[in-house]
Amino acid sequence: MIRAEDLRFSWPAGPAVRGVSLAVARGEMVAVVGPNGAGKSTLLRLLSGYLKPAGGRVVLNGRDIAAYGRRDVARLVSFVPQYSDVNLPYTVAELVALARYPHLGPFRQPGPADRAAAARAMAWAEVAALADRPVSQLSGGEFQRAVLARALAAEPDLILLDEPTTHLDLSHEARMFELLSLLNRERGLMVIAVLHDLNFAAAYFPRVVLMARGEVVADGPPAAVFTPEVLSSVYGCPITVAAVGGRRFIFPAVVGGNRRVRK
Amino acid sequence: MRRKAITFTALGLILAGVVVAAALIGPGLSPSASLRTLGSAFSAAPAPADGWAIMAHRLTRLAAALCVGVALAMAGTSLQALLRNPLADPYILGIAAGGGFGAAVATALGLGGGAASFTAVNGLAFLGALVAVGAGLTVARAAGILSVHALLLAGVMVGAFFTSLILLVLAIVPARDQHAVFLWLMGDLGSPDITPLKVGFAAAAVGVCGFALVLFSRALDLVALGDEGAFHLGLGVERFKIFILVTASLATAAAVALAGPIGFVGIVVPHALRRIIGPRHLPLLFAAALGGAALVAMGDTLVKASADYFSLPIVPVGVFTALIGAPYFLVLLRWARS
Numbered sequence: 001m002i003r004a005e006d007l008r009f010s011w012p013a014g015p016a017v018r019g020v021s022l023a024v025a026r027g028e029m030v031a032v033v034g035p036n037g038a039g040k041s042t043l044l045r046l047l048s049g050y051l052k053p054a055g056g057r058v059v060l061n062g063r064d065i066a067a068y069g070r071r072d073v074a075r076l077v078s079f080v081p082q083y084s085d086v087n088l089p090y091t092v093a094e095l096v097a098l099a100r101y102p103h104l105g106p107f108r109q110p111g112p113a114d115r116a117a118a119a120r121a122m123a124w125a126e127v128a129a130l131a132d133r134p135v136s137q138l139s140g141g142e143f144q145r146a147v148l149a150r151a152l153a154a155e156p157d158l159i160l161l162d163e164p165t166t167h168l169d170l171s172h173e174a175r176m177f178e179l180l181s182l183l184n185r186e187r188g189l190m191v192i193a194v195l196h197d198l199n200f201a202a203a204y205f206p207r208v209v210l211m212a213r214g215e216v217v218a219d220g221p222p223a224a225v226f227t228p229e230v231l232s233s234v235y236g237c238p239i240t241v242a243a244v245g246g247r248r249f250i251f252p253a254v255v256g257g258n259r260r261v262r263k
Numbered sequence: 264m265r266r267k268a269i270t271f272t273a274l275g276l277i278l279a280g281v282v283v284a285a286a287l288i289g290p291g292l293s294p295s296a297s298l299r300t301l302g303s304a305f306s307a308a309p310a311p312a313d314g315w316a317i318m319a320h321r322l323t324r325l326a327a328a329l330c331v332g333v334a335l336a337m338a339g340t341s342l343q344a345l346l347r348n349p350l351a352d353p354y355i356l357g358i359a360a361g362g363g364f365g366a367a368v369a370t371a372l373g374l375g376g377g378a379a380s381f382t383a384v385n386g387l388a389f390l391g392a393l394v395a396v397g398a399g400l401t402v403a404r405a406a407g408i409l410s411v412h413a414l415l416l417a418g419v420m421v422g423a424f425f426t427s428l429i430l431l432v433l434a435i436v437p438a439r440d441q442h443a444v445f446l447w448l449m450g451d452l453g454s455p456d457i458t459p460l461k462v463g464f465a466a467a468a469v470g471v472c473g474f475a476l477v478l479f480s481r482a483l484d485l486v487a488l489g490d491e492g493a494f495h496l497g498l499g500v501e502r503f504k505i506f507i508l509v510t511a512s513l514a515t516a517a518a519v520a521l522a523g524p525i526g527f528v529g530i531v532v533p534h535a536l537r538r539i540i541g542p543r544h545l546p547l548l549f550a551a552a553l554g555g556a557a558l559v560a561m562g563d564t565l566v567k568a569s570a571d572y573f574s575l576p577i578v579p580v581g582v583f584t585a586l587i588g589a590p591y592f593l594v595l596l597r598w599a600r601s
Contacts, residue, residue, distance in 0.1 A: 050494055074497030081491065087347045088487040088542035098485055102497030106482045154496075 001025045001061065002077075002158060002190070007046050008055035009039075016042040018214035019056070026157070029184045029191040031201035034211035035235050040194040041082065043211070044160050047192065048079050074102035078151035080161040082194075086135050092146045093131040096122055099153035118153045124179055125149035140167030148176065152183070161193040165200070173197075177204040198250040202226055210234060226250055270540050274553040281557050285325045285564040290571060291317040319459075324452050327462045327521055328560040328580070331452070332528060334469040334518035336555025338511035339529030340537075340548055341476050344483050345507050346411050349537075352530035353515040356418035356508075359524035360425035361395025362388040362516065366523065367432040367444045384447070385461060385520045392516035395421050400508065409504050450525030450581025452563045457521065465521040472514035473552060476507070480544035483507065487542065525581040527588025528555050535591070558584065 003023040009016050017039040024030055032040045045051040047058055049065045058065040065073060078099070086095060099121070100114040122128040125145045135143060144167045151159055159180070165173040181204055183189040195201045201208050202222040210218040210225050212234045218225040226248055231239040238253040286301065287294040292314060300314035338353040346355070354360075365387035374383030399421045403413035429448070433441055446454075476483070482503055485493040490500050518525070532554045533547065540546055562583040570577045 045491075048495060050491055070494070070499045071497035074495060077495075079495035081495075084492055085489065086487055086492075087489075088344070088537075090487070090542055094541070094543060098488070098496060101481060101485055104481070106479050 002047060002192075003059040004043070004047060004056065005059065006056035007043070007053045007058065009042055009046055009051055009053050011042070016214055017046060017053075020211075020214070020216055021056075022209065022216065022219070024158075024190060024192060026190060027184070027188045028207060029181065029205055030193070031205035031208045032192065032194045032211060033196070033198055033201050033208055034217070037213075038211040039214040040211055041162050044079075044162050044192070044194055048077055048160050049073050050079075071102040071105060074154065076157045078154045078156035078159045080147055080151045080159065080164045082162040082164075082166060084147055089134045089136050091132050091134055092122070092127050092138070092149070093118070095135055095146055096127075096150045096153045099150045102154060117155050118149075121149045121151075121153035124152055124183070126175070141169060141172055144168055145172070145176070156189070158190040158192065161191070163194055163196060165195075165197070173200065180204070198226060198231070199248075202248045202250065222248060267540050267546055270536070270550060271546075271553070274550060274557065278553050278557040278560075281561045281564060282325065282329075285328070285560050285567075286318075286322065288564055288571065289317075289321045289324075289567045292321070297321075320455075323457060323459050323462055324563065325560060326459075326466070327457050328452050328563045329556040330462060330466045330469050331518040331522050331525055332532075332555035332557065332559030333473060333552045334465075334514040334555075335525065335529035335559070336532040336551035337469075337473050337476055337548055338515045338518075339555075340533035340544065340551045341483060341507050341511045342529075343533055343537075344486050344544060345504060345511075346415060347487065347489070348415070349534055350530065351415075352527075353511065353518075354422070354524060354526070354529070355415065356399045356512065357395035357421035357425060358392045358512060358515050358519060359526075360422040360429065362392035362519035362524060363444075363448050364425045364428045364432070365389070365391025365394075366447050367429050367436075370440050370444050370447070371432050371436045373440075384456065388523075389516050389520035391425070392519050393512070395425055396508070396512040396516070400505070404505075407501060409501060409508075411504075414508075446579055447523045449579040450523040450584070451579035452522050452525075452559075453566075453577055453579070454522075461521060465517045468517035469514050472510045472517075473548070475510050476514075477545065477548050479503075479507070480548055483544040484542075523579075523581065525559060526585045528558055528584050531584075531588045531591050532558060534595075558587075562587070 001024060004020055007017050007020045020043055032043065034040055042051065046053050049058065049068070052066070060068065060073070060076065096118045097110060097114070100110055100118065103114065104110060119128070122131060125148045127142065127146050127149050130138065130142060130146065135146060138146060144164065148164060165176055168176060177200055180191050184191050206221060208220070208222050208225045209216055210230065217234055218230055226241055228239055228241050231241070231250065235252070240251055240253045242249045287297045292300065296314065297318065300318050335353050339351070342353060342355065343349055343351045366384050369383040369387040399414060399417040402417040403409055433444060436444070482498055485496050485498045488496065494500050533551050536550045536554055537547060540550055559580065563580040566578050566580050566583055569575045
């Protein structure tokens with residue numbers, strides 16, 4: 001399990017995370033939502049150990065993450081970034097195989113177990129048919145799925161995702177969340193995902209953490225967090241929550257407002 | 264897989280052919296006399312007069328060419344990965360200018376040529392090269408973070424600074440020394456100062472550095488994902504960047520100290536081979552070593568042959584490699600865009 005204790009972090013432009021405490025247990029699936037600049041991505045990078053907190057600490061399986069070796073963390077935690085650029089013309093299979101580095105270290109060559117993990121991850125993320133394609137020739141959505149395959153090929157206990165579905169069409173977006181839910185239920189994969197789409201967060205995530213201005217504003221099941229009052233005040237615009245067929249749909253109520261483009 | 268096998272076979276054959284040609288062609292001994300000299304080592308037949316002396320110098324020159332080619336191509340491969348820039352070459356951090364300044368100073372002080380040359384020209388060139396890289400590294404590293412961007416800028420500026428120092432030296436030394444400095448700056452393997460001992464030193468340095476780069480080739484693969492991507496796959500990025508920079512720079516400095524800054528090998532060879540066998544660094548480093556060795560030895564052999572058979576003046580090999588390297592990139596640029 002992973003626990004954030006009173007995390008604080010500032011960018012040169014100002015504080016981004018202001019005292020966040022959060023515990024996520026094995027088997028949990030958590031969406032982190034909130035307006036732009038709420039500190040979601042910064043929080044995710046603090047949890048992965050990439051950013052060093054100015055205050056507080058991250059505890060992974062009972063030990064401060066700063067006390068781990070680099071590869072020890074990477075074996076437990078995978079990260080799917082919002083944008084990733086790969087500046088060499090790797091094929092999808094080569095890109096996915098890179099994820100075995102934390103298990104192998106610099107000197108050991110990949111064996112059958114590594115190849116099996118990579119093949120499984122490519123099948124899960126539906127990129128097996130693209131294995132020999134250079135990543136530079138993939139569409140945005142295909143590339144995003146290849147990056148997910150790479151994260152899964154590391155066989156982590158925890159996967160951190162930063163807006164992983166930005167480039168995916170609606171169907172692939174749903175399929176990615178289906179896959180994460182499946183791995184979460186059947187293999188106990190811990191999932192923490194930063195999302196903008198509140199509807200997908202409500203549909204697939206049993207727990208949502210709502211952030212604003214570097215702090216956690218609400219934390220709980222979507223039914224408790226996604227209320228019109230809470231969302232309207234956090235996002236600073238009227239938000240409607242509708243129940244259709246037992247599911248919650250959330251959208252801003254400013255459509256057709258009275259703003260005009262200045263002549 | 265098949266593509267790699269074909270490429271390595273082709274590289275091996277080319278290198279073997281170039282080595283044979285380099286051993287047979289050169290001033291002072293015709294190919295047939297060279298063959299007889301080499302043959303005499305394995306039979307009772309008497310060697311032609313002076314044959315062995317000329318042959319020993321020729322083989323030393325060949326060994327130097329191979330060593331320089333391996334160093335530049337492997338250093339170029341790893342720096343292109345590290346700087347995440349396919350246009351990076353081993354000299355991008357100012358090594359060539361730093362080494363050139365060291366050599367120019369040694370020549371200006373009258374230390375060039377003769378027995379003292381080992382410690383003077385080569386030694387000061389090696390030192391100058393390392394000072395240049397060290398300066399760039401120090402400037403680019405702030406708060407424990409080495410910015411690739413800052414490193415490139417610092418490298419260009421350090422290079423410009425040392426280049427102006429070279430010009431300063433050139434402006435004040437006598438004309439005879441100017442020519443020696445110029446030849447050195449172009450990258451020359453024909454100097455009688457290249458002795459087996461010096462080649463041995465350079466080969467040892469290049470061997471150790473090349474071995475280290477190959478050992479860490481899988482970590483080098485991760486650098487393409489950027490600092491954050493590589494970090495998340497378990498690489499201690501900051502330490503690794505310094506390690507690769509130092510290793511590649513030592514190999515380059517050894518090559519520069521031996522033969523001057525021979526251009527374009529370190530950029531063209533990795534670039535071309537990456538297009539053929541892909542970006543993974545374990546095969547790429549080996550292929551680059553073969554290709555770099557073959558290219559420099561071939562260039563030097565052509566230089567010797569053109570001087571021998573067409574009575575052209577002897578051109579430094581660095582001029583030849585630049586003559587192939589620049590058009591290669593222009594063709595590639597045109598081709599890739601159409």
